[in-house]
């Protein structure tokens with residue numbers, strides 16, 4: 001043997017010994033497996049855990065299984081942003097499959113009707129994996145869970161499948177899973193290297209946790225704004241699963257966690273019995289993990305507060321959500337406090353608890369079915385008590401925003417109606433076609449409460465995620481609770497968006513009010529087409545209609561398109577953006593005439609959005625998504641790595657999401673660009689950075705909370721209580737300021753998740769938005785923070801040479817469902833010259 005061959009032989013030996021795992025490592029060995037069912041390896045070409053499964057291979061295997069096994073059916077429920085299929089496997093006994101529609105119907109009937117006998121019904125378990133793409137042990141384990149359920153033989157599996165309908169969602173985040181598989185596989189050594197410094201274990205920005213637009217999809221179960229969530233929520237409501245599991249990963253040095261989480265942080269709307277059953281289910285996980293010698297813990301971290309998370313959402317829908325967190329190898333094998341942590345080990349723990357969940361479901365079937373039955377029985381009682389009550393919401397100037405809130409109700413199967421006729425409640429006018437009304441007496445009355453309530457007192461002062469999400473505040477709609485059901489019009493069963501149109505062709509001018517949600521989309525297309533468009537800096541009225549600040553004016557003469565062409569183009573835009581365009585024949589108005597200097601010609605924005613190292617990817621993704629999917633605005637994603645060689649003069653607007661740092665040369669370059677006439681729009685902590693780097697002057701307020709009588713043990717809770725993890729605050733608007741154009745009320749709810757407090761300017765007209773004296777609307781904030789926040793300002797606009805810097809301390813684009821403040825960014829972009 002020559003030397004080369006010896007080396008090759010030795011290295012392949014090592015490689016084999018490090019990689020060698022067979023099915024016996026993972027699966028129960030006390031039973032037989034059906035040889036006609038393909039193993040994962042026979043389809044995907046490698047043993048589970050040897051490589052990170054790519055999503056396409058996962059799909060291939062699941063289809064192969066469904067083809068080979070009469071216990072499995074498979075469906076494709078839609079597509080991710082990157083066009084990957086959103087699969088669902090339904091797994092149960094052959095006999096149950098033959099009656100699956102009847103089983104589903106009876107299961108749902110039991111949530112509607114006290115008389116349904118639940119004793120012999122199968123329990124429904126939804127098992128979901130790896131909603132965070134770089135927590136891949138879940139999806140990799142799903143190959144084995146599915147294989148086991150298809151191939152296992154014997155009494156236990158027969159009994160399990162007879163008594164259970166399993167909805168298996170092998171990848172809750174296909175785009176993220178694919179991104180992480182690419183990273184871990186392309187950096188894998190043949191000779192696995194557990195050194196945490198190896199490139200394999202540190203992904204590049206933005207990482208694979210999120211979906212295509214960098215959203216954490218495990219926050220979207222309630223808002224349902226992303227295609228992946230829409231498919232999943234559709235399945236959820238179709239089946240109302242009794243148990244839903246959500247398989248995650250946490251830090252490499254941890255062990256394994258299963259719920260219940262911290263008891264004091266359970267949402268008060270969740271029934272007590274939910275947590276007790278969660279605990280009982282936990283005993284099955286403990287027993288199974290004891291058997292394989294794996295360490296675990298419960299109740300010390302994570303919580304069941306925000307209903308937008310997968311393990312908490314079921315808790316307000318009669319089910320039981322279970323969170324699993326496995327220490328992550330974040331690659332194929334990594335050193336940890338618990339020794340070498342291998343990828344197969346992480347997969348085995350996920351598989352083990354997926355199977356112990358099913359064992360718990362089988363053993364606790366009647367108790368859990370009864371729990372759901374009672375949940376809806378009690379909810380119905382609560383509904384009957386409020387039989388004459390309803391919630392109305394709407395915005396008489398913005399049908400699109402109202403529509404999108406109603407759309408969420410539709411996705412959650414909440415019943416709502418048109419209003420019978422216009423009426424006033426809470427001092428707000430509700431207009432037919434621009435409002436909807438939700439009767440409280442309905443099945444999902446608890447879910448309605450969870451979506452609409454505001455809450456300002458809490459048992460605990462720490463939250464794993466946001467402490468408030470009140471939808472009418474997020475959408476900034478007018479709303480009133482406890483209105484009479486006498487206002488109910490027809491039930492809405494086929495929700496449609498308003499159709500836009502142009503009132504008629506004009507030879508003189510067209511006017512468009514700025515309130516509708518999609519007006520920026522329309523304006524962007526006008527400017528892209530070089531159609532001269534002006535904005536009204538003052539209010540006026542004509543033809544018996546009041547036109548608010550920010551009304552757009554499109555003169556007909558001297559445009560690139562002739563009168564007919566312009567009319568056709570506007571018709572197209574009106575339809576695409578669902579907007580009413582008014583044709584006018586005269587320039588004379590009550591107030592500023594159409595030729596007035598108070599109509600300013602708008603210039604097309606050329607936008608760059610800073611992304612990359614130093615930037616919070618969630619915030620950047622929210623803005624990218626807003627531009628790309630809502631307003632069809634093309635913005636360049638300018639990476640902090642490439643600013644140095646980019647010609648910034650291509651842009652007149654640069655948006656900086658929450659940013660920690662930027663290199664000195666790039667800082668200089670950015671400042672020079674702004675001084676030369678550019679507009680910087682910056683968010684959250686970037687405000688501090690801009691001050692530190694002397695772009696602008698700002699005065700910050702600070703809270704000072706010295707630790708008195710706080711023990712070492714209490715230290716972390718004490719500090720945590722000063723965090724604003726996400727709460728909603730009221731601010732007062734100066735509606736005449738262009739940053740506020742399109743808002744019809746003089747108050748606005750803002751979402752805040754920072755402790756950046758800016759002192760108000762001494763000149764009141766420089767404070768277009770200011771927190772009210774007692775600004776807390778919903779959520780948790782410590783008393784000292786609330787005192788400091790009072791009457792500070794969330795927005796400042798400062799000159800820098802010939803340019804401008806606009807800072808927002810709050811996240812106005814939060815998680816794609818804060819429709820209510822999206823227009824602030826659009827105003828900063830389109831009206832930047834007038835600010």
Ligand SMILES: [Zn+2]
Pocket residue numbers: 132135248249
């Ligand atoms: Zn996770």
